Amino acid sequence: MGYQVEKTDEEWRAQLSPEEYAVLRKAGTERAFTGEYTDTETVGVYRCKACQTELFRSETKFHSGCGWPSFYQPITDTIEYIEDSSHGMKRVEVRCANCGSHLGHVFPDGYGTPTGDRFCINSIAITLEPVEQADGPTAGQEQSQPS
Numbered sequence: 001m002g003y004q005v006e007k008t009d010e011e012w013r014a015q016l017s018p019e020e021y022a023v024l025r026k027a028g029t030e031r032a033f034t035g036e037y038t039d040t041e042t043v044g045v046y047r048c049k050a051c052q053t054e055l056f057r058s059e060t061k062f063h064s065g066c067g068w069p070s071f072y073q074p075i076t077d078t079i080e081y082i083e084d085s086s087h088g089m090k091r092v093e094v095r096c097a098n099c100g101s102h103l104g105h106v107f108p109d110g111y112g113t114p115t116g117d118r119f120c121i122n123s124i125a126i127t128l129e130p131v132e133q134a135d136g137p138t139a140g141q142e143q144s145q146p147s
Helices: 009-015 018-024
Strands: 044-048 054-057 079-084 091-096 102-107 118-121 126-130
Touching (some): 009 018
Antiparallel strands (some): 044 126, 079 091, 091 102, 102 118
16 A cells, blocks of 8 residues: 555664564554553644654543553544454554554444544554643743843
């Protein structure tokens, strides 16, 4: 399948850390409860670590208790769905529709969510872009004082 972002295996290896490469390009999985975004509640947009495509908004993130960041809905048309029958299971793998990177899986067990889905995403496959606060300085910035 042709993606908007296509790179050689060598280019992906040069761009990503070995751990990121194992998950994003080889469909690996990080250990449960070890990811940076598992319990994050920061408001913002989650992007693909490989190509920076916007994938999920923080408003759709919820605590599922599964050990990985969980979302009930992606941003429209940013996710590719692939049947996955590895490890003796029937699951649906989710990939970035822009570059084909493995993100995680989607399960129909997001009870209590508006969609009923749980997108179980590896933290190492995404990066969070926090939304700047309109009422004050953003983290790490000093508020200017009048002269």
